[in-house]
Amino acid sequence: NAGVTQTPKFQVLKTGQSMTLQCAQDMNHNSMYWYRQDPGMGLRLIYYSASEGTTDKGEVPNGYNVSRLNKREFSLRLESAAPSQTSVYFCASSASPSYEQYFGPGTRLTVT
Amino acid sequence: GQQLNQSPQSMFIQEGEDVSMNCTSSSIFNTWLWYKQDPGEGPVLLIALYKAGELTSNGRLTAQFGITRKDSFLNISASIPSDVGIYFCAGHGANSKLTFGKGITLSVRP
Numbered sequence: 001n002a003g004v005t006q007t008p009k010f011q012v013l014k015t016g017q018s019m020t021l022q023c024a025q026d027m028n029h030n031s032m033y034w035y036r037q038d039p040g041m042g043l044r045l046i047y048y049s050a051s052e053g054t055t056d057k058g059e060v061p062n063g064y065n066v067s068r069l070n071k072r073e074f075s076l077r078l079e080s081a082a083p084s085q086t087s088v089y090f091c092a093s094s095a096s097p098s099y100e101q102y103f104g105p106g107t108r109l110t111v112t
Numbered sequence: 113g114q115q116l117n118q119s120p121q122s123m124f125i126q127e128g129e130d131v132s133m134n135c136t137s138s139s140i141f142n143t144w145l146w147y148k149q150d151p152g153e154g155p156v157l158l159i160a161l162y163k164a165g166e167l168t169s170n171g172r173l174t175a176q177f178g179i180t181r182k183d184s185f186l187n188i189s190a191s192i193p194s195d196v197g198i199y200f201c202a203g204h205g206a207n208s209k210l211t212f213g214k215g216i217t218l219s220v221r222p
Contacts, residue, residue, distance in 0.1 A: 004154075033210075040214075042200075042212050042213070042214045042215065043200070045209070045210075058209075090154050090155070097208045097209075098142070098204055098208050099143075099160075100145050100157055100160040101145075101157075101202075101210060102157060103154035103155045103156070104154050105153060105154045106152075106153070106154050
């Protein structure tokens, strides 16, 4: 039982490049989330998926897209990376939106 | 919007001491969660609270859901070096979105 897994762990991109961050959970959770964590800013919600087939914007969605591929997987795409997107990205999941969230280990992204 | 306040930003304690952290808000929350984050890792859930007044323990950790639903505290007893890390409170407000505090960095001196 791995919980929430994320790939890759580290990534360096040049400005303008694109990439997809992958997230999977094996807890049979309905809801999944993407956050970014920056020094002094805490955790900020980028996008979430309350249930399979739905996605909604969070607090900081600009520059990102998401896909809820199936119940287990929720990916985050940066179409044209910018230095302001340098951050640590966490995926999380929960049984439903009102329950506790479980986090993955994070992806450390640097955009130069 | 809803905000959770955690202060101070950093706490320094001696190994073996107890420490208490609290989290406050001007809004009512329906759940309170406490997470710990180690360097280079994701936040790990320590305790989840779902009822006002609820007091829950997890080993040396004890947390309470405030009666007013606007605060929660976390106690760590008999601290050890591996308690070092950042402690976040989080809560679900009326909109069911999870709001996080900025976290408290705990240092434990041996």
